[in-house]
Amino acid sequence: ERGRLLFAAQVLFLKGVVAMAGLPPADRIEVCFAGRSNVGKSSLINALTGRKNLARASNTPGRTQEINFFTTEGGPYLVDLPGYGFAEAPVAIVKKWQALLKSYLSGRATLRRAFVLIDARHGVKAVDEEILQLLDRSAVTFQAVLTKADKISKAELERVIEQVKGALAKHPAAYPEIVVTSSEKGEGIETLRAIIATLE
Numbered sequence: 001e002r003g004r005l006l007f008a009a010q011v012l013f014l015k016g017v018v019a020m021a022g023l024p025p026a027d028r029i030e031v032c033f034a035g036r037s038n039v040g041k042s043s044l045i046n047a048l049t050g051r052k053n054l055a056r057a058s059n060t061p062g063r064t065q066e067i068n069f070f071t072t073e074g075g076p077y078l079v080d081l082p083g084y085g086f087a088e089a090p091v092a093i094v095k096k097w098q099a100l101l102k103s104y105l106s107g108r109a110t111l112r113r114a115f116v117l118i119d120a121r122h123g124v125k126a127v128d129e130e131i132l133q134l135l136d137r138s139a140v141t142f143q144a145v146l147t148k149a150d151k152i153s154k155a156e157l158e159r160v161i162e163q164v165k166g167a168l169a170k171h172p173a174a175y176p177e178i179v180v181t182s183s184e185k186g187e188g189i190e191t192l193r194a195i196i197a198t199l200e
């Protein structure tokens with residue numbers, strides 16, 4: 001119920017941040033969302049907030065890599081980290097983005113949890129390991145969120161969950177519980193809201 005209140009309330013885009021100096025004041029807690037491009041991050045943020053076009057539904061490698069902050073009424077900041085895994089992104093852009101991400105994750109005292117989105121069809125891939133290691137080093141508790149669960153069978157889902165559990169076991173910052181979601185079907189959205197609502 002608390003989660004429902006949090007996200008049914010007004011959610012607004014606050015700003016896109018390209019440097020540490022641009023971060024909003026750390027005057028409330030926040031949670032961030034990470035995942036490789038096309039994992040379904042925009043769809044999940046839109047589903048969570050009940051807003052259709054809050055998070056941009058597409059990311060392009062040429063676009064400025066920004067950390068997007070959303071405010072929730074009386075609740076935490078929702079922080080959308082740029083999608084990773086663009087093989088074709090220029091090295092200079094990737095390097096700048098990695099430096100900002102590293103500073104943000106290690107320096108943001110009010111960051112309570114990172115949700116790392118994993119495509120339910122694919123499980124944890126090599127491209128995800130970099131951010132998982134960064135979260136370990138930054139001591140940011142992260143929770144795996146499987147996306148697009150509607151695209152696979154129950155049996156396949158069970159197999160992927162086991163794979164993800166195995167991958168998470170190697171990461172000290174991993175929160176053991178995995179959240180299974182489908183933005184399309186609304187599965188797991190209330191669960192995720194409730195998890196966010198318990199953080200303080």
Ligand code: GDP
Nearest residue numbers: 037038039040041042043057058148182183184
């Ligand atoms: P982002 O790049 O991580 O922000 O990913 P998007 O949210 O833009 O989603 C990428 C693609 O996956 C889009 O075509 C979405 O319609 C699709 N998608 C996202 N979530 C789901 C889901 O839960 N189920 C299904 N079937 N498709 C999804």
